[in-house]
Amino acid sequence: MQRGLPMQPTVVLLREGTDTSQGKPQLLSNISACLAIAETLSSTLGPRGMDKLIVSERGEAQITNDGATILKLLEIVHPAARTLVDIARAQDAEVGDGTTGVVLFACQLLKEIRSYIEEGVSPHIIMKGFRQASQIALDRIKEIQVSVDKSDPERFRSLLLKCASTSMSSKLIHSEKPFFSNMVVDAVQCLDQDDLDESLIGVKKIAGGGMQDSMLVKAEVFQQPLILCLNVELELKAEKDNAEVRVDAVSDYQAIVDAEWEIIYRKLEAIEKTGAKVVLSKLPIGDLATQWFADRDIFCAGRVGAGDLRRVVQAAGGAIQSTCSDISREHLGTCGSFQERQIGGERYNLFEDCPNTKTCTLVLRGGAEQFIEEVERSLHDAIMVVKRAVKNGEVVAGGGAVEMDLSAHIRKHALTIPGKLQAVHIAFAKALEIIPRQICDNAGLDSTDILNKLRMRHHNGDTWYGVDVDGASGVRDNMAAFVWEPSLVKLNAIASASEAACLILSVDETVRNPQSEQGKAGPKAPPGAAQRALRGRGRGMPRR
CATH class of the missing domain: 3.30.260.10 (TCP-1-like chaperonin intermediate domain)
Known part of the structure; x- marks a missing residue:
């Protein structure tokens, strides 16, 4: 009787309890998570978009329709969906506008090709098609963008x-x-x-x-009061804040106190000698220094924010000093007028007529x-x-006009491509229509009727026709109507959305480490609870 082959030992690579998801179901799950975000954001797009009221754990309420702000406040934890948060933040940092549009376009790309994933089309073919179509769109924007003459x-x-x-x-x-x-x-x-x-x-x-x-x-321009900006503390510190000093006699303690007063008076006299009439410091200015300055008709303010101090230096000139000695005239700033003005319930200091208007x-x-x-x-x-x-200095028409032109251009180009890539290009073109479609839906217009009108217009070569939320026809030449956007907004949005969609499609497995999640979310367990839970699952230390 022939002896069977020995059984191969099971090799465990991951910690027990690690959650792993892979394959097509994982990809479709990631797409569904992204579409849930799009559903939340979609109603905020366009001139008739709605606002979101978001309440934090502490009960703080914020009302906004800015895409990047909404995604930040929602605290999304799904790992694939966080990619959308990243592209919204990148769009906000790089361009400042179009944060909602970039997320909706990325999600629509995934929605259009979800059926292809279900039918077994390789994600690599889809990614290749997306990158090709994205490049065609970027080239088209550069071709049709309008350069504005800056000479006038x-x-x-x-x-x-x-x-x-x-x-x-x-x-x-x-x-x-x-x-x-x-x-x-x-x-x-x-x-x-x-x-x-x-x-x-x-x-x-x-x-x-x-x-x-x-x-x-x-x-604006000119100079008078001298302004000194410091990063120096002008305050007597309490004894408990200082290093420990051991003394044998009261006179020794008095000598230490006198030395401390001597140091701060020396600083104050050095500041007065500079001729400065306004003293600003990033660090605290105590009551003693405030009174000393007031007696000599010098305005002072401590704990000035770093950004405010930087703007004062930029406008008035000079430089922030970290010492009170060796301050020369070029270290001081100037302004034409300095005044304290009551605005609302607070008082603000205004520096006007400064040498630098930057x-x-x-x-x-x-x-x-x-x-x-x-x-x-x-x-x-x-x-x-x-x-x-x-x-x-380059602009394109807004209101969905440029998206409709790109959609028509890519559809036309797709007819020259054989095989599956043609379907991917058409899906990309169809996804671009989400912007004008959503603008119509949010304005209460018939999106199907208006998109048909726009498709006909763009087929006839009317490049800048987009949605008109106010007119009776629902469409108009948005370039002539002065609905303009910098072309960089669209260039950045299309490139970012395409890359985000490709990134999500490239993920076929998610490995979730349970231990790392314990530290991130939820309240801390009481001492000993984790050990008891581990023993309950048979993962504790062996009993002796």
Whole structure:
């Protein structure tokens, strides 16, 4: 009788209890998770988009329709769906606008090819088709984008106002678009036009008043009061905060106290000798120093935010000093007028008529705190859009016009491709239509009828026809109607969405480590609970 082959021992690579999912079901599950996010975000798109009220664990409520902010506040934990959070944040950081559109387009790409995955089409073929179609779309945008002449300042400013206004169309402040568009364009034009560092635009939020009470504080030219910016603490520290000192006599202790007072007075006298009339410090300024400065008609403020101090230095000149000795004239800044003004229920210090006009501050007013925060987010998006328009100067029509043109262009190109790639290209073209379709749905329009009109228009060569949420026909030439967006918004959105869809399609297995999840989510278990649970599952230490 022939003896059988010996059994191969079972090799366990992963910790017991590790959750592994793989294959086609895992891929379809990831797609479903992404589509759930799209369902949440879809109603916020376009000029008639709705807002979301999101309440945190602490009961803090935020009202917003900004895609990146919503995804951040939702705290999504699904590993594949977090890819969408990343592309929304990247779009927000790079361009500032189009965060909802990029997520919806990525999700629609996955939705269009889900049936192909179910039928067994290789994800690699789909990814190849997506990358090809994405490149065709990017080339088409560069072909049709309109370059704006920057040589005429008035015409160029008009372009920037239209870009800012288009960005605000879907925001809470759409009713005050002309007012805020002018404010945003003025703020961006205050910056150094070479680097356009938007962090030099300060924002102060003051509750009370109406939106029209908001204002832009600009710096202009000339000099008078000298301004000294420090990173020095001007405060007597309590003994408990200092190092331990052992003394044998009261006179020794008094000598230590006198030395400490001598040090701070020496600092104060050195500051007075510089001639500065305004002293700002990132670190605290105590009561002694405040009174000493007040007696000598010097204004001082401690615990000034790093961003505020940086903007003051940028506007007034000088440099932040980390010592009070050897401060020369070139280390001090200047301004034409310095005043303390009551705005709402708080007092603010305004530096006006500064030598450098490379910084400014937006003072935002409004009734509710949540409202003011949403205004700030809306203005940030508009500032980023205007910044990109200044840097690049190329625009395309919004309102779904460019997406419909790309869809028609890719469909036409797909007819020249044989095999499965043709179907993938057509799916990509169909996915692009989600933007105009969702704009119609959110505005209460008949999306099927309007998309048919747009397809006919674009087939006839009307490149810039898009959705018109106000007109009777539902379609119009959005370039002529001044619904403009920087082409960079669309270039970045299509590239990011395509790469995100390819990344999700490339994942065929998820390995979830249970131990790492225990540390992340949920309240901590009481001491000993984990050990008891492990013993209950037969994973504890063996008994002696």
